[in-house]
Amino acid sequence: MDTNPMLTLNELFLQAVDKFDKPDAFMTKIAGRYQNVASREVLRRVATLAVSLRSWGIGHGDRVAILAENRLEWAVTDYALLGLGAVVVPLYPTLLEPEIEFILRDSAAKGIVVSTGVQLRKILNLRARIPAIGFILAMENGSPGDPGIHRWQETATTEAEAGEDLVTWFREAAPKVKGEDEIAFASEPLRRGVPAGLIGRIHVSEDRAGVP
Numbered sequence: 001m002d003t004n005p006m007l008t009l010n011e012l013f014l015q016a017v018d019k020f021d022k023p024d025a026f027m028t029k030i031a032g033r034y035q036n037v038a039s040r041e042v043l044r045r046v047a048t049l050a051v052s053l054r055s056w057g058i059g060h061g062d063r064v065a066i067l068a069e070n071r072l073e074w075a076v077t078d079y080a081l082l083g084l085g086a087v088v089v090p091l092y093p094t095l096l097e098p099e100i101e102f103i104l105r106d107s108a109a110k111g112i113v114v115s116t117g118v119q120l121r122k123i124l125n126l127r128a129r130i131p132a133i134g135f136i137l138a139m140e141n142g143s144p145g146d147p148g149i150h151r152w153q154e155t156a157t158t159e160a161e162a163g164e165d166l167v168t169w170f171r172e173a174a175p176k177v178k179g180e181d182e183i184a185f186a187s188e189p190l191r192r193g194v195p196a197g198l199i200g201r202i203h204v205s206e207d208r209a210g211v212p
Contacts (some may be wrong), residue, residue: 009183010082010174017043028072037072042079047170049080052155056111056135060085060177063107063185067091067100067123068115073139073152077113082183083174089185093119101126103187104133111135120149 007015017039024036058064064086068074081088089107091100093115100122104112111134114120120138127133127148136149 008179026072045076046079047166050083063087063089063109065089065109065112067119069093085177097122104130106187107185113137115139
């Protein structure tokens with residue numbers, strides 16, 4: 001009989017931070033040089049972003065798209081959305097504007113997180129045709145003065161100065177997301193044989209889950 005507990009991805013993330021507490025859980029390139037990012041710093045960034053997303057109206061079951069390459073901010077966004085019980089809508093950075101527009105409409109995404117200026121321009125070109133997109137969060141840059149575009153660094157700084165114990169709040173909130181909750185949305189251009197609509201569950205068997 002399988003006696004291994006079923007953990008959610010949120011529980012696995014928090015467990016990994018506490019159990020391993022690595023000084024080099026991630027590496028990210030800044031000014032041409034790779035720098036280590038510790039487990040607890042990743043958790044702090046995840047909690048900070050989750051609070052920002054919550055303040056923009058994102059909660060359980062809401063869909064938020066990520067248009068980005070493989071990078072630290074992608075993982076932070078993913079963990080933050082999972083912690084809120086939101087649904088991730090992944091978008092390949094190679095997709096063209098018509099494909100992106102279809103997926104955003106199909107998923108009814110309420111917001112989008114983008115990486116580079118190239119990806120941001122795609123969304124700005126589409127924004128007028130997708131009114132459901134309530135916010136754009138730019139990892140690398142944004143448009144000062146545009147209330148619909150948030151810049152990654154400024155968002156983190158503003159929320160961190162708000163005075164709320166963000167990490168404590170996230171530690172309490174994330175495990176409340178149920179194991180049967182959906183975590184990702186696959187649309188026609190992405191699914192490649194996977195049924196359309198919501199895919200994946202947040203439950204993972206501990207003995208089969210890789211720990212970061």
